[in-house]
Amino acid sequence: MTATESRRTQPTLRDLLELERIDRDLFRACTVFEEDYALFGGQVAAQALLAAGRTVPDDRAPHSLHGYYLRGGHASRPTVFQVHRDRDGRSFTARRVVAIQDGEVIFNMAASFAVPQDGPDTSVDPLPEAPDPDTLSGAPVPRVFGFEGRTVRAHPGARSYPVRYWTRCTEPLPEDPLVHASALTYISDMFGAFPPVDGGVPGPSLDHAIWFHRPVRADEWMLIDLVPRSAAGGRNWYTGTLHDRTGRHVASLTQECLFRAPRS
Missing domain, CATH: 3.10.129.10 (Hotdog Thioesterase)
Incomplete structure (x- = not known):
């Protein structure tokens, strides 16, 4: 979706999760739209996790992420995501991602991915009380x-x-x-x-x-x-x-x- 097209119609979540691979570990989110506020933090975090995951073997799913919001981004500008391959182990894969707009870092994230394992499955926190x-x-x-x-x-x-x-x-x-x-x-x-x-x-x-x-x-x-x-x-x-x-x-x-x- 181009900038002109996105101003005519509202993007969908699937639009936001479409990343262009520029190079081996470099991605760009090209869906842009006009908004009166700074770029929504959940959007840049979701796109950063997706970029990291695109460099990970298919048998591994994310198990944790830790991100820092450093500057306010702009929804009307594309965001570039640089992925750093910290480690590829037998069971775990570690990635770092830097999100960039206009040459400045707006967000960074460390994410870890793991091969599913068999083992105990228990939870201390029950479903909170809530109507259907x-x-x-x-x-x-x-x-x-x-x-x-x-x-x-x-x-x-x-x-x-x-x-x-x-x-x-x-x-x-x-x-x-x-x-x-x-x-x-x-x-x-x-x-x-x-x-x-x-x-x-x-x-x-x-x-x-x-x-x-x-x-x-x-x-x-x-x-x-x-x-x-x-x-x-x-x-x-x-x-x-x-x-x-x-x-x-x-x-x-x-x-x-x-x-x-x-x-x-």
Whole structure:
């Protein structure tokens, strides 16, 4: 999709997850569109994970990622992703990714991929209490493409920051675990868990981490549950879990954001 075409029509999630391979370890996200805000963090993180995964053997799926948001990007400009091959072991593969716009790094990520292994399968965190998503009223998720959400519980006084909600991609995704992990990464950065407290208000994301415990389909219902943990030093930190509709704990996340009084 060209810049002109993308201004006429809204992109889909699958458009955003289409990367052009420029060289062996160099990729470019060419879907652009006009937006009044900085580039959505979930988008650049999902694309970075996808770029890393395109350099990994097919028998390995992502099991964790750790990313840092360094500068605000622009949705109206292409992003280039440089992948560094840190290690290819017998069971694990490690990659680093740098996302670049206009010659400056806007985001970097370390991601690890693993060969599926047999072993104990247990989970301490049960599915949080939540009505079936089919019994809740639906609504589009703001600022993201291709996802719908159904809020279960919101923070008092902070309706724009639900802390427990069902979500799913509304378009069918291919049978590729990397694509589903990237889609989960995309939506995982959508909402924070902190309401305004003592004059502080949530701000941009600083860093984000996800652990993928079990395979997941992002085009089926996932329950995201976010828990505020700490606010200090101009930052807030929260953790979260993702369960599928059957109650399987599929992923965990943690994120830190700016948390300051608004500038007068």
